[in-house]
Amino acid sequence: MFTTYQEALDWIHGRLRLGIKPGLTRMEWMMDKLGSPEKKIKAVHVGGTNGKGSTVTFLRSILQAEGYEVGTFTSPYIEQFNERISVNGKPISDEEILRLTNVIKPLADELEGTELGGPTEFEVITAMAFYYFANANNIDMVIFEVGLGGRFDSTNIIQPLASIITNIGLDHTNILGNTYEEIAFEKAGIIKSNTPIFTAVKHPGALKVIEEVADKQSAPISRLNQEFQISGHESIVKGEVFSLKSKSLSLEQLEISMMGQHQTENASLAVLAADYLNQAGFQVTEQSIRKGLKEAYWPGRFEILSEKPLVIIDGAHNQEGITALVHELSSRYKDRNIHIVFAALRDKKLDEMIGMLDGIADQITFVSFDFPRAAKAEELFQISKSASKLAVEDWSSYLLEKMKSLKPKEMLIVTGSLYFISEVKPLITKSL
Incomplete structure (x- = not known):
């Protein structure tokens, strides 16, 4: 048992020695031991190469503006480790990290003695997040950011209400593949059966892969410049203004405070997911969309x-x-x-x-x-x-x-x- 936050943190970071071990078996083993917390959570899953954190933040801010309690799981952190597991944008406390680490460590030790081997740093933190959100009071929604790839990422044990793939780029090629298509196949691994997927992927080959996976999974797909369009983009002193149109939405002069034309795409994905949640037991108004977008802030991005x-x-x-x-x-x-x-x-x-x-x-x-x-x-x-x-x-x-x-x-x-x-x-x- 750890008695201090620093001891817990040192143990978590010490697991970096295990590197990256793609696969879901260790996560499934830990979730089973914990009583399947991942099945008790209403979630949206966000993957892609760039823009995941911003998209998570836009969606969280929109839902928060509507009055919901929203958990987020993101990586890496910018200001403090605890922000990886946050509620309404506020990192959980040092005491919570200590408590969660003491829950997961005995499982990690037991797993170490099996043929599966011990969990990695990311798997430990992901397990902590699932356990925390499943047992926290009054969490209405959790938005999970994929760590690496998608198909074999530790977060990919959830059955989300919706999935988002921001874009596809040539990153982590040593693990995910050397082409846009190979990387897209890994990212598309988060698409679940009959679960809507929203994407801003523009590379034709990568998009084709995502379309094929969505078709195979009977997942309704919304694509940038097809099912939804961004128009009237203009950069302002601190942010961007744009309009968004889809089959169910037509929103003029949306304003975001994050800078960069690419952020209009991330914001649009968040809006579409929020709009879809209206069909899944949530209520999200235009007023909350506008307020949430303008107030969304994500550190370290321009x-x-x-x-x-x-x-x-x-x-x-x-x-x-x-x-x-x-x-x-x-x-x-x-x-x-x-x-x-x-x-x-x-x-x-x-x-x-x-x-x-x-x-x-x-x-x-x-x-x-x-x-x-x-x-x-x-x-x-x-x-x-x-x-x-x-x-x-x-x-x-x-x-x-x-x-x-x-x-x-x-x-x-x-x-x-x-x-x-x-x-x-x-x-x-x-x-x-």
């Missing part, structure tokens, strides 16, 4: 931490994320001198990501950070073709100095791995 000096953090951790970031910078900040600080995991498509950043940055600095799969600053520096580049080991001292020296027409963008962003945000926030 987030302005300071106006003077202008400092933005963005967890653009793969090609799709960098593409969206570069688009926003080129459309919103044409008149600024852009300085980028970048850190990344070694298993990403670094040459293409850095190539895009080289094209937009007036100066780019590559940094190292303490994480098992993190690339070293010098490795990133060697890939870059920028005429104005630096490699720095001590990123925290560098960032603080750089912020002090920024001139009025300059801006600082800190981007790359979400694990890096989770370390950067508290440091910058504290220094302001």
